[in-house]
Amino acid sequence: MSETSYVGLSQLRVLQRKLDITANNIANANTAGFKGERPVFEAVEGTRATGPSDTPSSFVLDRGSYIDTSAGAxxxxxxxxxxxxxxxxxxxxxxxxxxxxxxxxxxxxxxxxxxxxxxxxxxxxxxxxxxxxxxxxxxxxxxxxxxxxxxxxxxxxxxxxxxxxxxxxxxxxxxxxxxxxxxxxxxxxxxxxxxxxxxxxxxSSNVNPVREMTRLIDVQRAYERANAMIDNADNLQRDTLQRIGRS
Known part of the structure; x- marks a missing residue:
C-alpha cells in the first residue's frame, strides 16, 4: 500500500470519528442539559520519501475528545x-x-x-x-x-x-x-x-443543530474525497506494477 493510501486511511479514521461525534450531538440537540462533544486530533509528519527537499506526508491521529461545558439556554x-x-x-x-x-x-x-x-x-x-x-x-x-x-x-x-x-x-x-x-x-x-x-x-442542550448539520455535510464530503484519493493511489500503484511486469 502506498504512503498516499496510508495518509488517506488515517484521514478516514479521523473523519469517521468526527461523523460519530457529530451524529451523536445532533441526536441530542433536544436533550435537556446535554453537553456537546468535540474531537481532538493531532497532525503528525511522516518520513520523507527521497531527499530533504521533499515535503513529508502528514498523518492525523485521534487524541480523544472534550466536553463543551458551555451553558445551554x-x-x-x-x-x-x-x-x-x-x-x-x-x-x-x-x-x-x-x-x-x-x-x-x-x-x-x-x-x-x-x-x-x-x-x-x-x-x-x-x-x-x-x-x-x-x-x-x-x-x-x-x-x-x-x-x-x-x-x-x-x-x-x-x-x-x-x-x-x-x-x-x-x-x-x-x-x-x-x-x-x-x-x-x-x-x-x-x-x-x-x-x-x-x-x-x-x-436546553448547548448543541446548535444548524452548525452541527453543516459540520456533518462537511465531514461527509471530506470522507468522499479521502476515499477517492485512496482509490486513485491504489489504481496508480496497480497500473505501475502492471507496466513493470510487461517490460
Missing amino acids: IMRTDSPLDIALGGEGWLQFRTPEGEQGFGRDGGLSLDPEGTLVTSAGAQLLDAGGAPIVVPPGAGQISIARDGTVTTQNGNAIARVGVFDVPDIQSYRRLGNGVLVPPDGGAPQADELENPVVLQGMLE
Missing part, C-alpha cells in the same frame, strides 16, 4: 419538578445500573416510589449522595435557589446536590447523558457553596 416550563442550574456546577445522579455520575438534565418526574428521576430513570441525588424521595401526601413540592426541597406544608425533606467536578473532562459519557468517572472510580467532587437552582426551568 434556560427555558421556562413551570413544572414544579423541573430544575435548571443558573450558573456553574453539576447535578449528581445514580443510573439504573448503579453508576454514580454528573449531568445537567433537570427534567424530573416521580417514580412509583416517589423518587425524583430523569426520563432515563437516573435518580437525582441530594447533597449527601442519597436519592431524593418525596413522601406520600407531600403535595406540590417547592425547590429553593439553594436546592432545598420542601413539601406543601413547608417541611424540608432534602437539598439538591450541586457540585464542582474539577476533572469532568476525564469522565466517560453514558448514553443517558450522565458523565461517570473513568474506569469505574469514585466521583471526585466538591459541593458548591452558593448554587443557583431554578425551579420550573430547564436548561
Whole structure:
C-alpha cells in the first residue's frame, strides 16, 4: 500500500470519528442539559520519501475528545419538578445500573416510589449522595435557589446536590447523558457553596443543530474525497506494477 493510501486511511479514521461525534450531538440537540462533544486530533509528519527537499506526508491521529461545558439556554416550563442550574456546577445522579455520575438534565418526574428521576430513570441525588424521595401526601413540592426541597406544608425533606467536578473532562459519557468517572472510580467532587437552582426551568442542550448539520455535510464530503484519493493511489500503484511486469 502506498504512503498516499496510508495518509488517506488515517484521514478516514479521523473523519469517521468526527461523523460519530457529530451524529451523536445532533441526536441530542433536544436533550435537556446535554453537553456537546468535540474531537481532538493531532497532525503528525511522516518520513520523507527521497531527499530533504521533499515535503513529508502528514498523518492525523485521534487524541480523544472534550466536553463543551458551555451553558445551554434556560427555558421556562413551570413544572414544579423541573430544575435548571443558573450558573456553574453539576447535578449528581445514580443510573439504573448503579453508576454514580454528573449531568445537567433537570427534567424530573416521580417514580412509583416517589423518587425524583430523569426520563432515563437516573435518580437525582441530594447533597449527601442519597436519592431524593418525596413522601406520600407531600403535595406540590417547592425547590429553593439553594436546592432545598420542601413539601406543601413547608417541611424540608432534602437539598439538591450541586457540585464542582474539577476533572469532568476525564469522565466517560453514558448514553443517558450522565458523565461517570473513568474506569469505574469514585466521583471526585466538591459541593458548591452558593448554587443557583431554578425551579420550573430547564436548561436546553448547548448543541446548535444548524452548525452541527453543516459540520456533518462537511465531514461527509471530506470522507468522499479521502476515499477517492485512496482509490486513485491504489489504481496508480496497480497500473505501475502492471507496466513493470510487461517490460
